[in-house]
Amino acid sequence: MSGVDEASAGKSRLARTLAWSRTPIWPTVAVVVVLAFIPLVWRNDYYISLFVLILLFAIMTQSWNITIGMCGIWNFGQLAIIALGGYATGLLVVKLGISPWLALLAGVVAGGVSAVIMVLPSIRLRGIYASMLTFAFAEVVRLLIIADSTGFTGGPFGLPGVTGLFDWLSPSWSLRAYFWLTLVLTAAVMLFVHRMMNSPFGMGLVSLRESIRFSIGMGINRRVAFIMATAVSGLIAGLAGGLYATFYHGITPSFMGLGPMGLLVIMVVVGGLGTVRGPIIGAFVVTMLSELLRDTVMWRLVVQGALLLIVLAFWPAGLDGLFERGYDRVRAWMNAGQDEGRPGVPAAAVAEGSTDQAAGRVAAAAVTDQVQRADRTDVAAAEPARPTKKVGRFKAWLNADQPPKPGDTAGGPADDPVRRGADAGDA
Amino acid sequence: METLLQAIISGLVFGAIYAIMTMGLTLVYGCLRTLNMAQGAFGMVGGYAAWVLASRAGAPPLVGLVAGAVAAAGIGILTHFISVKPLVGRKDIDFEMTAYISTLVVAIMLSASIILLFGARNKAIDPLVEGRLQIFGTVSVSWQQVAVAVVALVCLGGLSLLLNRSRQGLSIMAVAQQFDAARLMGVPAGRVYWVTMALAGMLGGIAGVLLAPLYFVSPSAGDLPILKGLTVAIVAGLGSIRGTIYAAFIIGLIEALVATYVGSLWALPVLFSLIVVFMIVRPYGLFGKPEEERL
Numbered sequence: 265m266s267g268v269d270e271a272s273a274g275k276s277r278l279a280r281t282l283a284w285s286r287t288p289i290w291p292t293v294a295v296v297v298v299l300a301f302i303p304l305v306w307r308n309d310y311y312i313s314l315f316v317l318i319l320l321f322a323i324m325t326q327s328w329n330i331t332i333g334m335c336g337i338w339n340f341g342q343l344a345i346i347a348l349g350g351y352a353t354g355l356l357v358v359k360l361g362i363s364p365w366l367a368l369l370a371g372v373v374a375g376g377v378s379a380v381i382m383v384l385p386s387i388r389l390r391g392i393y394a395s396m397l398t399f400a401f402a403e404v405v406r407l408l409i410i411a412d413s414t415g416f417t418g419g420p421f422g423l424p425g426v427t428g429l430f431d432w433l434s435p436s437w438s439l440r441a442y443f444w445l446t447l448v449l450t451a452a453v454m455l456f457v458h459r460m461m462n463s464p465f466g467m468g469l470v471s472l473r474e475s476i477r478f479s480i481g482m483g484i485n486r487r488v489a490f491i492m493a494t495a496v497s498g499l500i501a502g503l504a505g506g507l508y509a510t511f512y513h514g515i516t517p518s519f520m521g522l523g524p525m526g527l528l529v530i531m532v533v534v535g536g537l538g539t540v541r542g543p544i545i546g547a548f549v550v551t552m553l554s555e556l557l558r559d560t561v562m563w564r565l566v567v568q569g570a571l572l573l574i575v576l577a578f579w580p581a582g583l584d585g586l587f588e589r590g591y592d593r594v595r596a597w598m599n600a601g602q603d604e605g606r607p608g609v610p611a612a613a614v615a616e617g618s619t620d621q622a623a624g625r626v627a628a629a630a631v632t633d634q635v636q637r638a639d640r641t642d643v644a645a646a647e648p649a650r651p652t653k654k655v656g657r658f659k660a661w662l663n664a665d666q667p668p669k670p671g672d673t674a675g676g677p678a679d680d681p682v683r684r685g686a687d688a689g690d691a
Numbered sequence: 692m693e694t695l696l697q698a699i700i701s702g703l704v705f706g707a708i709y710a711i712m713t714m715g716l717t718l719v720y721g722c723l724r725t726l727n728m729a730q731g732a733f734g735m736v737g738g739y740a741a742w743v744l745a746s747r748a749g750a751p752p753l754v755g756l757v758a759g760a761v762a763a764a765g766i767g768i769l770t771h772f773i774s775v776k777p778l779v780g781r782k783d784i785d786f787e788m789t790a791y792i793s794t795l796v797v798a799i800m801l802s803a804s805i806i807l808l809f810g811a812r813n814k815a816i817d818p819l820v821e822g823r824l825q826i827f828g829t830v831s832v833s834w835q836q837v838a839v840a841v842v843a844l845v846c847l848g849g850l851s852l853l854l855n856r857s858r859q860g861l862s863i864m865a866v867a868q869q870f871d872a873a874r875l876m877g878v879p880a881g882r883v884y885w886v887t888m889a890l891a892g893m894l895g896g897i898a899g900v901l902l903a904p905l906y907f908v909s910p911s912a913g914d915l916p917i918l919k920g921l922t923v924a925i926v927a928g929l930g931s932i933r934g935t936i937y938a939a940f941i942i943g944l945i946e947a948l949v950a951t952y953v954g955s956l957w958a959l960p961v962l963f964s965l966i967v968v969f970m971i972v973r974p975y976g977l978f979g980k981p982e983e984e985r986l
Contacts, residue, residue: 338788385971391787392726396925397970400963403918407963411956522914526799529792562807569800576793577777580784 287458296451303440312443318551319446320508323453325531325543327500331383333538334461335493336473338395341382341402343520343528345498348405349375349505350515351417354426357510359416364427368506375502376495383494387487406520422516429510442511449507450544453500458540460496469493473538526565530572536582545583696830698951699944704836706943707843712898712916713923713935714850715891721867721930722887723779724787728795729770731917732802733892734899737763738908739805741900742816752819756842759900760893767892770797771885779884798917802910813907839901846897847936850890854932863887867930918959919946922966928976938977 303312328342353371357364382401386394410420417423429445430438460466468489471479480486509515518524527550535546550568557564579586712734719727740762741755750758774793778786818835819842825831854860865873866883874880898916906912923942927934945965950958 332788336785336788385967389970389974392720392791392929393925393970393974393976395726395791396921397967400922400966404960404963404967407956407960411960522795523799526796529795533789533792562803565803566800566807569796569803572796573773573777573793576774576784576789580778580781580789 287455287462289455292451292455296447299447300444303443309436309439312439314551314555316439316442316446316511318547319443319450320504320511321528321531321547321551322450322544323446323500323504323507325528325535325547326450326453326457326540327497327504328528329532329538329543330457330497330500331494333532333536333542334466334473335469335490337383337386337490337494338391339383339386339398339494339497340395340525341398341400341405342497342501343525344402344405345375345379345382345501346505346508347409347515347517347519348378349502350509350519351409351423351505352502353506354423354509354515355417357426358423364429364510368429368503368510371506371509372499372502375505376499379494379498379501380491383490387490402520402525406517409517418516420517422514422518423509424514426509426513426515428513446507449503453503454540454544461540465489465492523565527568530568533572534575534583536584539582539584542582542584545587549583693828693830694951696826698947700830700832700836702944702947703940704839704943705947706940707840708898708901709916709919709923709943710936710939711843711846711894711901713920713927713939714847714932715894715898716920716924717927717930717932717935718863718867718887718894719891720924721932722863723775723790723884725775725790725794726787726921726924726929727770727888727891728791728917729766729774729798729801730891730895730920731913731915732798733763733766733770733895733913734902734916735805735908735910735913736766736801737896737899738816738903738912739809739814740896741903742814742908745816746814752817755816756819756897756900759896761896763896763899764889764892766801767888767890767895768885770794770892771888773797775888776884798913802913805910809910811910813909816903816908818904819901835904842897842901846894850894853890859883859886863890922962926966926969926976928978931976931978934976934978 302315306312324342324346327346328339331337331339331342349371352374353364353367356362356367356370382398386397389397409417412419428438428442430441433441461470468479468484471482472484472486472489476486505515508519531546531550532543533546534549535544536542550571553568553571554564557567575582581588712730715733716727716730719725719730737759741752741759744750744755744758745752774797775790778784778789778793818833819838820834823831823833824837852860854864862873862878862883863886865876865878866880866887870880873883899912902912902916906915919942923935923938926942927938942962946958946962949961953961
């Protein structure tokens with residue numbers, strides 16, 4: 265994989281240091297193309313609509329995962345953002361009669377704007393207080409919609425009669441069109457998030473999650489970084505909400521509240537909090553579990569809750585972390601005997617060879633480790649202007665695999681990786 | 692004038708219920724650094740225990756109160772062992788957020804199990820005492836409200852005695868104040884944890900039984916109380932016992948006044964909007980400490 269070389273050709277020193285890789289697009293495209301044949305081969309409309317639901321859930325959970333998992337913002341109002349996106353889309357279609365596609369776009373914007381409005385006051389709050397503020401925001405939205413008796417939003421009975429995106433097709437082809445659309449959008453969202461998290465901006469977010477004090481000491485602008493991440497999350501949430509409203513031809517306030525929030529939380533955590541693939545895995549596993557328990561509906565929540573408790577107790581990194589560990593172990597077993605004895609590099613990463621992902625993961629681990637070390641000491645004692653020993657060693661390991669590149673000269677303080685990350689985050 | 696008095700009385704009564712409800716949240720947060728989202732579900736379980744005793748065995752309401760407290764305490768201990776204890780001391784997770792999520796899920800599981808056991812229908816339950824007490828004019832208090840206030844005061848008094856006088860209570864306070872120092876003094880932190888959860892369950896159960904005649908006993912009966920409890924806890928500043936009592940009455944009064952003068956449908960939206968403004972002005976609550984991290 266030559267992604268590192270290509271991507272870093274015009275990139276900053278930081279990009280190379282952290283192995284900032286442009287996520288390769290082709291594997292995802294291949295998966296999407298293969299999955300796109302499902303509705304042609306498997307002609308069961310019920311299961312296709314189930315898959316659409318899974319994909320919608322995957323987009324929703326991913327949007328939530330960005331704030332709660334990757335940035336560590338205690339955002340428990342995400343459902344309100346999704347619902348606001350859905351209501352914006354639905355109201356525009358129903359009241360103004362504009363094309364659902366345009367309305368979907370408006371829903372995306374509405375999601376982004378409302379997410380920023382919601383998170384703005386909670387940025388300066390600490391953990392649980394922020395969760396309460398966002399939760400209160402969501403409850404206000406929900407209760408206002410329920411209390412609305414003017415008929416504008418439809419009140420507790422919801423907003424019916426939203427035109428679908430593909431109503432000019434026959435029902436079963438419309439369903440398939442929805443499947444393909446959501447499939448492509450899900451893949452696009454996942455690729456985008458993966459790229460974002462592997463960019464200096466994403467690294468800045470991770471370091472903010474690990475230690476706010478250290479990151480601020482390093483010059484990362486917390487406010488700007490959080491607002492940008494929230495806006496991205498809100499845009500994706502608005503997209504999911506708009507798709508939901510048009511797919512089900514309506515949206516009701518029962519979409520929000522404690523129960524649905526619990527369902528999404530279970531998906532996020534079971535899949536893997538803060539991982540890119542986690543939301544897909546979580547949405548798939550949890551929705552399929554509900555499907556298996558279709559005949560005993562009341563057992564659903566009990567079983568799903570038990571699943572979450574088990575995952576939390578045994579694999580806190582979620583199923584994604586579990587799969588990854590299993591994969592690493594298999595790779596390590598297959599590569600046993602090679603690549604041994606490299607100092608300072610975890611065995612699993614060695615086994616992965618020098619693929620982009622492995623390098624990125626080690627880079628993330630290095631950042632995390634550095635952050636945690638520095639957090640233990642006084643902030644003033646942490647030297648912001650010089651890469652620490654750990655990063656230096658990591659760089660040495662990175663460069664051992666590759667020929668030195670032109671322009672790869674030792675930089676002054678301005679070239680410091682983490683500071684650059686801050687600049688990138690601010691831009 | 693008389694409407695105002697009536698509103699104030701009902702505000703004080705609800706404030707008393709919120710106070711014992713939230714005291715459970717406060718104790719658990721102070722001791723375990725866990726925001727126990729299952730606190731409302733404890734109340735719901737307490738209400739069901741009282742209802743089962745009253746309707747199946749014909750037990751008097753006071754027995755129902757005790758049974759509700761005991762059942763909820765048991766659920767509290769269970770919650771601790773299945774959702775909080777596996778997370779304590781883990782290095783690979785963010786404890787506060789994970790415990791928040793796992794207790795939230797326990798709350799959802801509890802209400803789902805209640806639906807499995809007793810169905811989704813609302814159940815009516817008799818008040819502790821019947822009748823109303825005329826004060827003057829049209830202002831009156833139902834004896835149930837008086838009973839609620841009395842029970843709440845007894846609970847708060849007993850809790851204060853327990854926390855300040857008994858060995859067990861002192862060890863809870865010690866763990867809440869300084870975890871390391873408490874352990875060095877030989878306080879068994881593991882036992883303190885589950886005792887605190889049992890205590891929180893008991894308080895939640897009592898609040899649930901007291902609330903039951905005012906609303907109904909239903910599987911979602913815990914949702915509203917936990918929202919109110921969270922509001923109170925946040926306004927008070929998490930972990931502050933004194934603040935909890937003040938904040939509970941303030942919020943009870945605001946809610947009753949809004950419900951009387953604006954409309955009961957608007958009570959919660961107005962309350963939450965106020966909270967949003969309040970938290971922007973004072974991000975750590977009335978009696979919280981303005982530190983970024985307390986631990």
